[in-house]
Amino acid sequence: MTDTSHAFVRTTILPAQSPPLTEKGAIKWLRENLFAGPYNTLLTLVGLWIVYSLAAAALPWLLNSVWNANSLQECRAIVAERAGPGASGACWAMVRERWHQFLFGFYPQDQYWRPLLAFGLLFAAIAPVLYSDNRRNLMAVLAAVALFLIVTLSMATAPMAVLVGAVAIIALLIGVAQVASPRLMLFTLLYPAIAFFLLWGGSIWTPVMAMVGLGVIAVAYRLLVNRIGVAPAASVGVVLALLWWLFLDVPLAQQMSVLFPVGLESVPSDRFGGFLLAITIGVTAISFSLPLGILLALGRQSDMLLVKTLSVGFIEFIRGVPLITLLFTASLLLQYFLPPNTNFDLILRVIILVTLFAAAYIAEVIRGGLAALPRGQYEAADALGLDYWRAQRLIIMPQALKISIPGIVSTFIGLFKDTTLVSFVGLLDPLRGVTTVVRADINWKGIYWEPYIFVGAIFFVICFGMSRYSMYLEQKLKRDHR
Amino acid sequence: MAYAGEAPKQGFRLGMLIYDTRYRSITIQVIVLILFGLFVSWLINNTVQNLAAKDRTFDFGFLWNRAGYDINQTLIPYTNDSTHGRALFVGLVNTLVVAALGCVLATVLGVIVGVLRLSKNWLIGRIMTVYVEVFRNIPLLLWILLSFVILTETTPSPRDFRVTEEMTAAGEAPAASMLLNGTVAVTNRGINVPAPLFDRNLGTIGLGEFQLSLNTLAIIVVLGVSIFLNGRLRAHAKAVQEDTGVRPVTWWKSLLLLLGPIVLLLVALGFHLEYPEITRFNFTGGLELLHSFSALLIALVLYTAAFIAEVVRAGIQAISKGQTEAAFALGMRPGRTMSLIILPQALRVIIPPLISQYLNLTKNTSLAIAVSYMDLRGTLGGITLNQTGKELECMLLMMLIYLIISLLISSLMNLYNSTVRLKER
Numbered sequence: 082m083t084d085t086s087h088a089f090v091r092t093t094i095l096p097a098q099s100p101p102l103t104e105k106g107a108i109k110w111l112r113e114n115l116f117a118g119p120y121n122t123l124l125t126l127v128g129l130w131i132v133y134s135l136a137a138a139a140l141p142w143l144l145n146s147v148w149n150a151n152s153l154q155e156c157r158a159i160v161a162e163r164a165g166p167g168a169s170g171a172c173w174a175m176v177r178e179r180w181h182q183f184l185f186g187f188y189p190q191d192q193y194w195r196p197l198l199a200f201g202l203l204f205a206a207i208a209p210v211l212y213s214d215n216r217r218n219l220m221a222v223l224a225a226v227a228l229f230l231i232v233t234l235s236m237a238t239a240p241m242a243v244l245v246g247a248v249a250i251i252a253l254l255i256g257v258a259q260v261a262s263p264r265l266m267l268f269t270l271l272y273p274a275i276a277f278f279l280l281w282g283g284s285i286w287t288p289v290m291a292m293v294g295l296g297v298i299a300v301a302y303r304l305l306v307n308r309i310g311v312a313p314a315a316s317v318g319v320v321l322a323l324l325w326w327l328f329l330d331v332p333l334a335q336q337m338s339v340l341f342p343v344g345l346e347s348v349p350s351d352r353f354g355g356f357l358l359a360i361t362i363g364v365t366a367i368s369f370s371l372p373l374g375i376l377l378a379l380g381r382q383s384d385m386l387l388v389k390t391l392s393v394g395f396i397e398f399i400r401g402v403p404l405i406t407l408l409f410t411a412s413l414l415l416q417y418f419l420p421p422n423t424n425f426d427l428i429l430r431v432i433i434l435v436t437l438f439a440a441a442y443i444a445e446v447i448r449g450g451l452a453a454l455p456r457g458q459y460e461a462a463d464a465l466g467l468d469y470w471r472a473q474r475l476i477i478m479p480q481a482l483k484i485s486i487p488g489i490v491s492t493f494i495g496l497f498k499d500t501t502l503v504s505f506v507g508l509l510d511p512l513r514g515v516t517t518v519v520r521a522d523i524n525w526k527g528i529y530w531e532p533y534i535f536v537g538a539i540f541f542v543i544c545f546g547m548s549r550y551s552m553y554l555e556q557k558l559k560r561d562h563r
Numbered sequence: 564m565a566y567a568g569e570a571p572k573q574g575f576r577l578g579m580l581i582y583d584t585r586y587r588s589i590t591i592q593v594i595v596l597i598l599f600g601l602f603v604s605w606l607i608n609n610t611v612q613n614l615a616a617k618d619r620t621f622d623f624g625f626l627w628n629r630a631g632y633d634i635n636q637t638l639i640p641y642t643n644d645s646t647h648g649r650a651l652f653v654g655l656v657n658t659l660v661v662a663a664l665g666c667v668l669a670t671v672l673g674v675i676v677g678v679l680r681l682s683k684n685w686l687i688g689r690i691m692t693v694y695v696e697v698f699r700n701i702p703l704l705l706w707i708l709l710s711f712v713i714l715t716e717t718t719p720s721p722r723d724f725r726v727t728e729e730m731t732a733a734g735e736a737p738a739a740s741m742l743l744n745g746t747v748a749v750t751n752r753g754i755n756v757p758a759p760l761f762d763r764n765l766g767t768i769g770l771g772e773f774q775l776s777l778n779t780l781a782i783i784v785v786l787g788v789s790i791f792l793n794g795r796l797r798a799h800a801k802a803v804q805e806d807t808g809v810r811p812v813t814w815w816k817s818l819l820l821l822l823g824p825i826v827l828l829l830v831a832l833g834f835h836l837e838y839p840e841i842t843r844f845n846f847t848g849g850l851e852l853l854h855s856f857s858a859l860l861i862a863l864v865l866y867t868a869a870f871i872a873e874v875v876r877a878g879i880q881a882i883s884k885g886q887t888e889a890a891f892a893l894g895m896r897p898g899r900t901m902s903l904i905i906l907p908q909a910l911r912v913i914i915p916p917l918i919s920q921y922l923n924l925t926k927n928t929s930l931a932i933a934v935s936y937m938d939l940r941g942t943l944g945g946i947t948l949n950q951t952g953k954e955l956e957c958m959l960l961m962m963l964i965y966l967i968i969s970l971l972i973s974s975l976m977n978l979y980n981s982t983v984r985l986k987e988r
Contacts, residue, residue, distance in 0.1 A: 418609055545696060
């Protein structure tokens with residue numbers, strides 16, 4: 082059966098042709114993303130102009146950088162000699178000469194190993210919290226800390242005993258992690274005392290006796306929790322610890338330091354500065370504000386009118402005033418509110434106020450997390466017969482905190498950036514404090530781009546890193562399938 | 564099977580205060596009240612003792628004493644003979660001006676950046692991402708200090724603008740020239756811009772301590788009336804459209820209503836601009852914006868705009884694409900889709916975080932201390948505090964004022980938020 086009305090019928094399928102030149106590869110991408118229509122093309126041209134003018138201004142300046150010079154005049158002379166008169170060039174020689182002040186302030190140079198060791202151990206202390214159920218990551222962090230400590234401590238010419246001791250501590254931690262990784266939390270609890278001792282030095286008995294107060298809380302809680310319940314046992318513990326700190330702590334510490342004088346060279350607070358100060362204030366404030374913020378958020382959700390009113394009042398007050406006024410409170414007003422003749426360290430006062438400040442913001446973040454939990458979760462906890470604290474600990478908080486992670490991290494980023502404000506009460510923050518010191522030096526007078534770019538770059542790396550980590554964490558913890 | 568009829572009646576025992584959930588909350592609250600009372604009385608007691616030890620009193624009488632210092636930017640009349648109270652208000656006005664201008668400009672810039680970041684144009688999208696990430700992750704203080712340093716250290720001195728006779732004879736141009744057709748001069752002392760002036764003055768009326776210019780009042784009244792009438796016009800047009808299906812043409816009437824009266828008023832008052840002119844050493848005439856003001860404003864706007872851009876982007880992305888497609892299916896044009904479908908829904912997501920950005924900006928104006936801008940902290944919490952030594956009073960008053968501003972902004976914005984909120988049944 083043949084149909085002759087058709088002149089030609091193809092019986093085989095032609096091989097697929099490649100798309101037209103304008104519809105594939107780079108050209109297609111360019112057409113779609115840069116030149117789709119007149120408006121889009123205009124935007125591209127504007128964008129190109131922006132990039133060009135930035136590059137035209139910054140590239141020669143960066144390419145003419147000078148790393149070896151003793152003053153700004155010398156830098157300018159070198160640039161003029163190398164690239165002709167009128168050329169601009171960055172003078173990173175300032176950073177080369179002063180980087181240690183940006184990092185450590187006026188901390189004694191031969192003691193740099195102490196903040197470095199404290200910084201390394203910080204990660205060893207955080208790791209058990211972040212990776213409580215992932216031993217491989219825990220090991221990786223501990224190994225990285227060991228590597229960091231070996232490299233930086235030998236660069237800072239730490240005494241050999243310190244280097245060996247640091248490696249021994251990490252080895253011990255790795256060993257504990259292999260056998261019973263939950264026990265590592267003990268190190269996390271001890272870390273504040275270790276860091277305090279390393280950074281400020283002085284007699285070892287001051288932090289030891291302070292930690293004994295925490296031990297008092299733990300013992301009282303263990304003994305009483307099964308008889309009178311969670312909250313009363315904790316309160317009794319706290320009261321006992323307060324009594325310890327108020328009446329026994331200081332005399333005992335003094336007695337012990339006379340009997341067994343063990344300690345490090347004491348470093349006064351006014352030697353602290355730079356990123357050492359920013360990280361000290363930031364990390365301390367965020368770690369203490371987290372529990373405080375959780376309590377405030379629970380207080381705000383409470384059925385008890387009085388507790389709720391006090392929490393709301395506190396949160397709204399702190400959130401309503403600028404941080405600067407709170408810092409001035411720390412430096413000017415605390416002397417009125419505390420008993421006469423009490424005078425304690427300015428950094429400590431600032432940390433307390435910054436902690437309260439962060440706690441109010443964390444409380445609001447966690448309140449958002451609590452509000453996002455379905456009502457059924459609370460009812461399910463009630464149906465299981467859990468009391469308030471158990472329900473919070475086992476059912477509510479794990480979920481609410483997970484929802485709040487991005488908010489908590491962005492609060493921390495904000496707090497870390499806000500630590501620069503402590504320069505207004507006379508502390509040497511990296512941004513204003515140290516930069517002012519550098520710019521007041523006759524050799525570096527008139528330099529402004531380089532210090533700000535250097536400090537800004539470090540802030541950028543830390544804050545950007547944290548925000549990316551929180552995005553990764555958010556993705557990882559997401560349990561719903563969408 | 565026995566049902567428990569009624570709860571067993573028992574007498575009240577002391578233990579029930581802890582174990583019975585009916586009474587426990589009362590116990591806890593009483594304990595909290597006692598602790599709180601003790602804490603507050605401890606604070607007050609300490610304060611009284613400390614004040615007595617320093618031989619000081621707690622009173623706000625100093626606010627009515629002569630201030631005796633000058634303020635370099637005064638938007639309400641002030642001399643160094645004025646009182647500390649008036650200096651407080653000068654500072655407050657300075658704070659509010661930066662905050663208000665900052666909010667407006669940051670919103671404009673933030674919306675533009677936020678929308679452009681979602682643009683299909685790859686290059687612009689990347690540039691905006693870089694802008695947002697750079698500004699969000701670096702402290703605001705750095706931007707303030709950097710803009711101040713750039714404004715004061717890289718700009719020419721007023722001397723460079725001068726054209727001497729020798730230079731004209733030699734045909735040389737001055738080292739620096741004015742921008743925007745010779746109307747704006749950026750020097751290392753400040754930014755000189757044209758000043759708006761009136762030939763005829765309607766006088767002023769006194770409101771207690773303050774003088775209000777009748778010219779300003781007249782402009783505000785005329786603008787308000789114009790906007791109100793325009794609103795009526797649009798409402799009428801809408802009613803006609805609902806009735807007949809045809810919307811009467813209103814744009815030229817709107818234009819006339821909005822622009823006509825104000826232009827007439829300005830002409831009647833003799834409105835003109837006074838341009839800054841270079842004299843021997845400095846610029847005279849016009850308006851000099853302090854670098855402290857400009858640096859603070861620039862930094863606040865750039866920093867906050869990055870956050871607002873993120874808020875706007877999140878808001879637009881929260882609206883599902885189906886909404887746009889549905890609007891197109893109904894035959895709506897892209898412009899009307901944006902204004903009638905997408906924006907009203909996106910605003911609901913955008914407004915709450917936007918409020919908190921406005922609050923942050925307002926609180927961040929206190930960083931003016933870094934560039935010595937005379938805001939509330941510069942006057943009340945700065946010079947007044949140092950001169951009178953009234954640390955407690957000044958700081959508490961300052962906190963109270965900031966608190967009131969914050970609460971006002973958030974309550975106003977919450978009011979607006981409740982009008983655009985989803986009306987759930």
